[in-house]
Amino acid sequence: MMLSSWMLVTAVLVTSAGGASDEDDTQPCAKVHTSSSAVPLGSPVTATCVIRKDCLLVTAQAAPIEWRLGSDFIPSSPVANERFRVSKVVVSSFNHTRAVLTCGVCLPDNESSFQIYAGVEIRAGYPPQIPQNLNCQANFTYRPTLTCRWDPGLQETHLPTKYTLYTQIWDLDKNYTYELPSGVHHYTIPRSNFVLFSEMKIYVKAENNLGEAASVPIILEPVGAAKFDPPKIRAITADPKRLGCLKLVWRLSQNQEWMYFNCLNLQVQFKAAGSGQWSDPLTFPNRTRSPRPMDLCRLLPGTEYLAQIRVQYKQSPWSEWSSSKSGVTPETAPVGRLNTWMKVSKSQMHKQLDVQLFWKPSRRFRANGQNVSYVVSLQKRLGERWKVCSTGMNHCTFKLSARVKTVYLTAVNRAGASSPTEVWIYQTKAQTAVLDVTAVPHDGSFLVQWTTAAPSDLTGYVVEWRPLLKSDLSHILFEIVDKNQSSLSLYGSFEPYKPYGISVYPRFKDGIGPPQTVDAFLQQKAPDVAPKMQIKKIWKSSFELSWDEIPLEQRNGIIKDYKVFYWEDKGVVKAVTVEPKERTVILRDLNTGTLCEAFMMVSTFGGSLNGSTIHFEVEPFDVVAVAMTVIASGVGLMIFIIITVLTCLIKHKRLKGHFCPAVPDPANSSVKRWTLESNQYIRSSWESEEPNPVYLSHLSFLESTAILNKEDDVWLNSTDDTSDLGESICGSPFTPGCSGSNSDSVPYATVFFSGPPLKQPHVYLRSQSTQPLLETEESFSPKCYQNVTRDEMSREQCFFSPCDGCSPEREKESTIVWDDFPFLQALAMNDAEND
Incomplete structure (x- = not known):
């Protein structure tokens, strides 16, 4: 706005100069007078605007003069001169650091337009301060x-x-x-x-x-x-005669070596190798015209130190620090104890223990040397020790007998060995003391907290942590904690997005309890990869999807959950959330015959990542359902077979009688014994003249045709009628004219002994056997029975069905004497009753 006002003022001045008379060409038509163009900020400002009457620009505009500071209107005093039009204004407090004060008139036809005649820039500020x-x-x-x-x-x-x-x-x-x-x-x-x-x-x-x-x-x-250039350390050496001292030799830079004089001061700072903090500077005045060596003492023996120096002349600024140079103090034997942590497990060998021993320097331990090694040994008789491990690391693994209770840890360097640290071998106990463990990141470290049951024999805790992606035991760190403490801050070079395992072990008087472990990340982000889903099972309108676990090095955090998004063709997107430990999910209620899509989003507490999309289609015919039906049928059939086999085993004898009946042995038939006994009995009866005949109640040979035809079955039609015995017995394999094993007749025999035939009714018992009698090469019966009476010795009689050489007519004419054939007496009696 100031720039535009200045341009406007300049334009007005030029116009005013063009409208003046010749003698007043060098005089402007208007001018503003102020006491000063620079005033203190906030002070009053007085200004006067003088306009000549003979200016053509002014005479054409018959309007009062007005003042403006920037764009703000300021009231002024009336005209006080006849020849010149004069206006005066007073600014009570000039609060602008820079502003333009102008005077002019407002055009009568347009009051909003302001015509500037003259102006001046005024600046306000403060006088300079003392540098x-x-x-x-x-x-x-x-x-x-x-x-x-x-x-x-x-x-x-x-x-x-x-x-x-x-x-x-x-x-x-x-x-x-x-x-x-x-x-x-x-x-x-x-x-x-x-x-x-x-x-x-x-x-x-x-x-x-x-x-x-x-x-x-x-x-x-x-x-x-003068500020000198950084000096240079030429060498740092150890004095063997002065333990804990280093000698430092130095010089100025090459461009300033000519400036050695008495009033030069020198400062030194140092630190142990591996330390992150420098010592306070030590000042050494140089009183000679050449640089002399400096001695650094009261240092730890056998320790590597880094040193830097700087110089100044009198009160001049100190130079920059020189580059570092290192030196090692003379070695002495290590001193102090070591903090130890032992993990014991039973070996597969009998009465052996697998031991993992870790250690670190305590606050009072001093290695006093560079090349320090550690020896684990056992105490033997007569003060001797047996070395079980020697290493330059901070851990050792070895086996011990279960009877060993103590081992000794010693630090050794070239100057000697430290006093042994006694380490008790604590067995593992099943007693639980630590209930819950949490690890929260905090300013590049972890704040570990836990709760405990606080048993009476609890002596403390061991907090162990290690990077899970590194299996080397040298990365395992530990800290011994008092039993009254329930939290610990872990410091170290933790990397973001890398997993760390943190465990808290309870320590008892006689052992170590089981730990509680938690995985922790210093910082988390989305995983590098998402799991790849694949179809595991298919049901009717349902799909089961599975996936593999993300590798630990690609998780970048703790998996919070898996979320599967799926949708059907032009359908609504659905989502299923799965717990971090699950590896499968079932998508239900899908329409058959539709194309479906799905993808997975895996989330940690630091971000999420979407996986690739898979496509699958729900078939109308559910193969899985059919397969399940077939499997169910097969299982049912197997159960039936198993039950049947068990039944056969349990009722073996009964089933054997049905499917494998016993075949009679004619050679051992009881009928033969009965016949012999009967004949003996009859002969004895004849001798005593007391007849006591034995009767065969029933003897039958059943034709196979009669078995197939129930109407012709003699046993089904009548149990009392035995008139067909003559025909049935002809089916015997011992009868001439009847076939052997290929015959269709099946011999049946039912034998029952009874008393006198007239006193008791006949009882008939049908044999249940359907198997033919065994055939033998030698026949024990004649092919055709012949009865010979006492009177007619030459007459033949066929007692059963017609045979070769016997006719029915001859059979009728024959007279049978049953006393000579007691075996067939029952048949004759039965036949008489039927007649």
Whole structure:
């Protein structure tokens, strides 16, 4: 806005000059007078606007003069001169750092348009402050120079401020002045305008429209204000005669080696190798004209140290620190104890223990050497020790007998060995003390907290942590914790997105309890990969999807959950959330014959990642259902077979009678015994003249045709009728004219002994056997029965069905004497009853 106002003022002035008379061509038509163009901020400002009447621009505009500060209207006083039109204005408080004050008139046809006649820019601010912290520094690197710097002050002046640097060399009586542009607060004096070993006076002055101020002068010798280049450590050596001391040899930089003199100071700082903090600087004055070696003492023996040095001349600035150089103090035997942590498990060998022993230096332990090794040994008789392990690591694995109760750990270097640290072998106990463990990241570390049951024999805890992606035992770290403590902060070089296993073991008086372990990440993000889903099973309208676990090195955090999104063709997207430990999910209620899509989103507590999309189709015919039906049928059939076999085994004899009946043995038939006994009995009866005949109740040979035809079955039609015995017995394999094993007749025999035939009714018992009698090569019966009576010895009689040489007519004419054939007497009696 200020720039546009200035352009407008310039245009008005040019126009006014064009409208004046010839003699007043050099006079502007209007002019604004102020007391000063720069005023203190907030002070009053008075201004007067004078406009000539003969200006054509003014005479054409018959309107009162008005004032404006920037775009704001300011009231003014009336005209007080006849020849010139004069207006005066007073700004009670000028609060702008820079503004344009203008005078002009408003056009009568357009009151919103302001015609400017003249104007002036007014700036407000503060007088300069006294420059502070003036200092000058010489540089002797390549081209010696002297650079002076100062601070302009805390308050901004808001006005253009000029600085001037004044120097005066007393020995030469020369003065130099250096004017600087506004805003520049430093200046470099060339080498020709100062002398290294001559004192000079230097000060700086600040000026603006409201005043000026000068700094406090300083007097210095340029060489005393020089900042030297970093010196160089030539060597750090150990003195064997002085334990704990190092000798440091140094020199100045190559460009400044000529500047050795008495008033040079030296500072040294050092630290042990591996430490992150330097010691406080030690100052050594150099009183000779050449650099002399320095001795660093009270250092730990056998320890590597890094050292740096810097120099200054009198009160000049210190140089930058030199590069580091290392040295090792003379070694002595290690001292102090070691903190130990032992993990014991039973070996597969009989009465053997697998031992993992870890250790680290305690606060009082000093290795006192560089090449330190550690020895684990057993105490033997007569003070001897048996070495079981020797290593330069912080752990050792070995086997011990279950009878060993103590081992000894010793630190060894070239100067000697430390006192042995006694380590008790604690057995593993099943007693649980630690209930829950949590690990929370906090400022590059882990805050581990746990809860405990606090049993009476609890003596403390062991907190163990290690990176899960590194299997080397050297990465296992531990800390011994008091029993009253329930939290611990773990510090170390933890990497983000890498898993760490943190375990808390309870320690008892006589053993170590089982640990509680938790996985922790310092920082988490989305996994590098998402699981690839695949179809595991198919049911009717359902799919089971499975996936593999993400490798530990690609998880980048703790898996929070799996979420499966799936949808049918042009359908609504559905989602199923699966727990981190699950590896399968079932998608249900899908429509048959539709194309479905699905993808998985795996999430950690630091981000999520989507997997690839898979496609599958629900078939109308469910193969799985059919397969399940077939499997169920097969299982049912197998159960039936198993039950049947068990039944056969349990009722073996009964089933054997049905499927494998016993075949009678004619050679051992009881009928033969009965016949012999009967004949013996009859003969004895005849001798005693007391007849006691034995009767055969039933004898039958059943035709196979009669078995197949129930109507012709003699046993089904009548149990009392035995008139067909003559025909049935002809089916016997011993009868001539009947076939052997190929015959269709099946011999049946039922034998029952009874008393006198007239006193008791006949009882008939049918044999259940359907098997034919065994055939033998030798026949024990005649092919055709012949009965020979006492009177007619030459007559043949066929008692059964017609046979060769026997006719029915002859059978009828024959007279049978049953006393001679007691075996067939029952048949005759039965036949008589039927007649």
